[in-house]
Each structure stands twice: as C-alpha cells, then as structure tokens.
Amino acid sequence: MNQEEIIVDDYISDPQFINENDENPELYQLIIDSWNLESAIYAILIGHGITVPYLKILDEKALDDIFSVAKWTGHKHALRMKLCGWEESVLFRQTPHVEANQTNCVAIPGRPGTSKHKLLPTSVTYSLLDDILQRNEKGKIVTRYYETHKSLDSEHRKYLAHTIVDYYIANHIYFALPDMARFAQLISERFSPEISVIHKSNYLFNNL
Structure with missing residues (x-):
C-alpha cells in the first residue's frame, strides 16, 4: 500500500x-x-x-x-x-434467547422444516452457497442435474462436496468444522429430500 x-x-x-x-x-x-x-x-x-x-x-x-x-x-x-x-x-442467525450452557452457540434462521440444532458461529450463508455453485463448473453441473432429476447420484454428491472444498482451497481459507456443519445443513435444505437430515452432519466428510 x-x-x-x-x-x-x-x-x-x-x-x-x-x-x-x-x-x-x-x-x-x-x-x-x-x-x-x-x-x-x-x-x-x-x-x-x-x-x-x-x-x-x-x-x-x-x-x-x-x-x-x-x-x-x-x-x-x-x-x-x-x-x-x-x-x-x-x-x-442469532437466537433471541440463549441458555446459559449455550452462550457460544447461535441458531440459524430456518426455512420451513429446517433443523433446530445449534451450531457454532460461522459466516456461511445461503448466498455464499449459491455463489459457489454458480461460479464453479461442477457446481453448475450439480444444480442442473438436481433440477432435472430431483435427486443426486453418488457422482454428483462428490461433485457438490468437492465444489465447496475447492472454494476454500482457491481462497486459502481454513475449512473450519462450524463452516462444514453449516454447509451440510444448507445442502440438506437446498437439495431436499435428497439428503437425509439425520445424516447431513457427515455429508461433506463422506463425499470427499
């Protein structure tokens, strides 16, 4: 400067x-x-x-x-x-009432049917996920495939996980666990009912 x-x-x-x-x-x-x-x-x-x-x-x-x-x-x-x-x-994304043992947690404002689980603070948003999908060629492929089939096969699940990881690598950002959990939640909502809410927390781990 x-x-x-x-x-x-x-x-x-x-x-x-x-x-x-x-x-x-x-x-x-x-x-x-x-x-x-x-x-x-x-x-x-x-x-x-x-x-x-x-x-x-x-x-x-x-x-x-x-x-x-x-x-x-x-x-x-x-x-x-x-x-x-x-x-x-x-x-x-902050809860209006936080219990004493959850002072370091925040809740994500949900769409209808979203999970009530508390997550550690993260800056990941719906707009960030959309931006990543729109800017990455594999992300575009995943989006088009889902729009056509209303589900994702194993290959496109891996594309989706790699698209997000590629974003962190390209921007030299550490992929923190709270970010990973938040992306898993957003993916389960964006590509619902393809990804079970029960298994969403392991989604990014299992598809890398």
Missing part, C-alpha cells in the same frame, strides 16, 4: 471529515447509539455510501469489499457480530 492509499484510508475512517451532506442520522443512531460501535465504522460506511437499507443486505463479500484495509479487520468483525444479531440483516 503506497502513501497515497494510506492517506485515503485514514481520511475515509475519520469521522471529522464526513461531509455534512453525507450525514445519515438513521445510520448514526443504529451504529453509534444502538450498537455502541466506534465512530470510525460509521465513517467508513458513510464513505462507501452505505445507508440502513443497504446495511440490511450486506453479505460477506460486501463486508470484505468495504473493510478491505487490513487495519479495518477489527471493525469488520465488530460490525458482523452486530449484523448477525440483527433480525433485519441477511446475516442474522
């Missing part, structure tokens, strides 16, 4: 340089007053033209784009945690 980029980054994250015309009271109230996040987060969002309606549809890719500077990583994680607990966000 050259000196000019550093100056621009510092400028964007400094609240005192927000143009009066860019001020957004609704966003300020949510970020600063309600969520008690740092003013720099509000400034960065303003600098990228983010309003409350836009905030509701932010996904992981958008968060990475907005908080692309390494020194903003903490801001990104702080905002993500709030979005994960905000019912209006596409990232919402």
